[in-house]
Amino acid sequence: MNFSQILSILAARKGILSWVFLVTVTTTIIISLVLPKTYTATASLVIDSKGADPVTGFMLPATLMPGYMATQVDIIQSHNVALKVVDKLDVASSPLAKSQFEKATKGEGDIRDWYADLFLQNLDVHPSRESSVIEISYKGADPKFAASLANAFAQAYINTNLQLKIEPAKQAAIWFDQEIKGLRQNVEIAQQKLSAYQKEHGIASSDDRLDIETGRLNELSNQLVMAQAQTYDSTSRHSQLKRGVESEAPEVLANSLIQGLKSQLAQAQNKLMDVSQHLGNNHPQYQAAQAEVTNLRNLINAETAKTSSSVGQTARVSKQREGEIKAALAAQKEHVLKFKSERDEMAVLLREAESAQRIYDNALLRFGQTNMESKSGQTNIAILNPAVPPIKHSSPRITLNIFLSIILGMLLGTGIAIASEVLDRRVRSAEDLAQLIDLPMLADLNNTAKNAAGVLSKLRQIFKKKPSSEHTIPKYQLFAK
Template sequence: MTLQQFLLILRARYKIALLTLLVTVLTTLVVSLLLPKQYTASSAVVVDVRSPDPVAGMVLPGMASPAYMATQVDIIDSDRVAQRVVKLLRMDESPVIREQWVDATGGTGDFNAWLADLLKQKLDVKPSRESNVINIEFSGKDPNFTATVANTFAQAYIDVNQDLKLAPARQSAAWFEDQTRAVRENLERAQEALSAHQQKTGVVATDERLDYETARLNDLSARLTSVQTETTDSSSKHKSTSSETLAEVMQSPLINSLKSDIARLEAKFQESNVNLGINHPQTKRAESELASLRRRLASETRQISSSIGTTYEVGKQKEKELLEAMEAQKKRVLELNRERDGIAVLMRDVEAAQRTFEAVSQRAAQTRLESQSVQTNVATLNPATVPTQHSRPKILLNVLISIFLGSLLGIGIVLMLELANRRIRSAEDLLQAIDLPVLAVIPGSGAREVSKPPKLPKLPKLPKQLGSTAS
């Protein structure tokens, strides 16, 4: 079908197309006027994704993702928010609404869920482009009710958003409370074990006592070394064959004085023996004094030698006692080392339990603050007001759409009627119908000049016999 044929068909059946367009527009207009008026109230909330968390003190990374705003839209359109709206508006307490629910569902299902579904059917949540503002629109027949529901949805969203934020914090706080009690019990057990060990051993300050005992052991060791040196020296002197060569004997003032007296008396004795004779009383007296001095010298020498032997025996006894004291002191030091190691282990247990308790207590305090926080990053930007003009039906828009659809419908009906009852409306239609050349076109009664016939197709060349006959 060519454009000329299409226009000829429309010209021939334009009344049907106009009638269809008129009926469509009138029907749309009547229906739009008869439909109940719907009012739409809009409330806007803003989601702050850049403010730091008041407890953590940092911006949560998940809030900056593009999916965060889509998640907030889904939360507003969720059953939980809608059911909270039902609770806030006390719609579940209305006997009239309950009767409607019984009539609609026969009393089966959840009443609050049914009301929430009804509210969600008239709810429209639209996030703003390239901003953190979300528009909450609610439509209904009562303008006051629509504004109230829109504002209630905004408040319910803020409450649910806060609950969703606090629910994990409350669970974490409860878990950390249990962990705090557990680590506190561990700390108390570790402290009790340390205290019991200290009471059992009587050791409180292990380092000071160990230093004292170690110093005492070092003093005993030094004394033992000194005694062993003296004992070795006494032993060598005690085993000496000549007592006169001992240093103590040679260095004794009394021995030296006796030796001087003996030397003087020997000289006097020799002089008296030579001058007076051996039997002279003076010679005898000198001899007697000399013998007495020599006995005294021998006695003093023996006494010094005996004292060296006694010193050796005393040194050996003292060395033995010091060795025993050192062994006992070594055992005491080793015992203190063992007790210190045990106390050190217990003290490390206490310190580890203390650090764990402090860390868990700090985290528990933070989660407790988070669970008790009343702040949220959502705020109402523009509360809904009572709409003064209805939002639906939109009469002008409906009429414009009906004009477009009525035109399409009229053209469609005209084409269907034409296809059902095909008419010859031009020379091209006749040429297509009979497949013969058109010689002329007879104009209608109102035509002033003869239409020019269409260009004839070239006839095929006839045979000579047919041509002669025609002539």
């Protein structure tokens, strides 16, 4: 079925098309006039999601903005917000509301939940795509009631948003308050342990005794090195004295008294040689000179023995001093190690006290912050435009309904006309006849200009003079149409 056939069908069945069209438009107009008028009141809210929180200083990232706005829309349309609206309007105590609830539910369920769901059915929330504005619309038969419901939902949403922000902070503040008590006890216990340990071992926090004791240890170590060198030197000289001639020892040669006695001995020996050349052995001068030489030799030997003995005594003293320094050094090492161990243990206790104090300070800081958040009455939502009672109704839209009914009536009329033609198919054009008898079409009298007019006039004359049978006339009529 082509377009020309459809046009011919619509032209033939224009009565059905007109009837369906008029019925559709008339019905739409009547229904639009009969339907109760509905008023839509809209309240606009602005959400400052890009600003920093006044307490925490937190700023919402730009990437989370779409999800944040969608979350706010879900909160507005939540059952919790609707319950706040019901409580704000005090619907549950209204006798009329109770009677409507009893009539609708027969007393089953909660009146608050029922009205909350009923209010949500007429609520419409539209977030802006490129701004932070949300529009809350409510539809109702009474414009004042619709405006009050829209404003009530806006205020309930602000209160719910503030509650969702405050309640976690309150719970956190309560938890921090309980935990801070235990953290304070931990700090006190750690401080007591540290103070008791310092008092027991006599260590102060700013004590520099470790440096002093370490300096003493280094000093003893240096003294031990010097004592060992001195002991080695004195022992070596004493050994040389024992192995060699004492008179040739460096200590003896360096002794001025011995060298002076040796000089006197040389002079006495020269004097004895001179006396022995002139006097005999029994001469008093000879004996006096010989006695002087003997006396000087005894003095030299005594001083040499004394010097050798002093070297040995020095070696023994050096060894004894070395031993004492070694013992003092070992004792000082043990004292320093013990003091280091005490300081290390005190450092552990000090770190524990500092850690407990740091945890307590952080918890106290978070407690103060959450406590401020729990008492904060500020929110990032503000009412931009409160809802006012609308003057004109939002539905039914008579003009729009008539326009749509015209389109619908034309579509329905066309569909019904075509359906009627399908049920009762008739020949309305040359194409229909060609399809019906399945033969090629030789000529179309409707589309022939002058020849067709002449042929038709002749056919009419023939039919007037000689009428044909009932089966013949419709065929000519079909061709003459």
